[in-house]
Amino acid sequence: MYFLLGMLVCAPLIASAVGKGWDLVWAEKRRSVIPASLDHGLTVIHAILCTAFVLSPAPVVLYAVAAVYAVMGAGVLWLRVQRGRADCGCWGRSRSGRLGYGLAAADLGLAVLAAAVAAMFAEPALPPLTVRLFGFATALILALFAMVILPAYLPLLKRYRELAARYRPWLEDFPDLRAPS
Incomplete structure (x- = not known):
């Protein structure tokens, strides 16, 4: 139970590290209002803490995760x-986010949750390393899908539907292509 709660607390850090890491690999323009060195440092800290x-x-x-969330909430x-409601760049270029009191409350709430999970650590039997690595890899894949692939795919899907709509009348003339009713 402890490990699952810990992974739940680490999930936003994983998503942020994946989104920003993708932008770093492809040299995308940053959206953040903080200096680039601090932004890159936070991304590395997120990745290191989740891996640890x-x-x-x-x-x-x-x-340590709770401390990072608390510092991010205060920041x-x-x-x-x-700066007002500026773009925070929390999730990388593919997802937008705004500086606001809701984001600060979420960061501070996650800090409290991480500290509470750490305080109630009493589970002597943790899952084996292979299970933990499988869970981490699954979280990375889901984060990649949610933070990179889905935002890029949705506009393409809309464009595809627009292009395919012009062929709909032509396809209706073929009875073999109709769905069975």
Whole structure:
């Protein structure tokens, strides 16, 4: 149970690291209002903390995750006051996000949840490393799908439907192509 709650707490960090990592690999233009070095450093910290939790689940890792969430929540509040509802770039180029009190509350809430999960760490039997790695790989694939593939695919699907609509009357003349009723 502890590991699942820990993975749930790490899921936004995984998604952020995947989205921003994709942008770094393909040299996409950043959306963030913070300096590039701080943005890249946060991405590396997210990836390291999530990997550390999977390889060696310990309360100290979740306390570090809680500290990162708390610092990010405080940073969002400070930036919100300084810059207004600017684009935060939290999820990379493919997903938009705005600096706001909701984002700060979510970060601070996740900090409390991570600290609570770390405090109740009493489960002596953790899943084997292969199960933990499989769960982590699954989370990475889902994050890649949600953060990169889906945002790129939805506009293409709309365009495909527009192009295919002109051939619909032509296809209706072929009875073999109709769906059986």
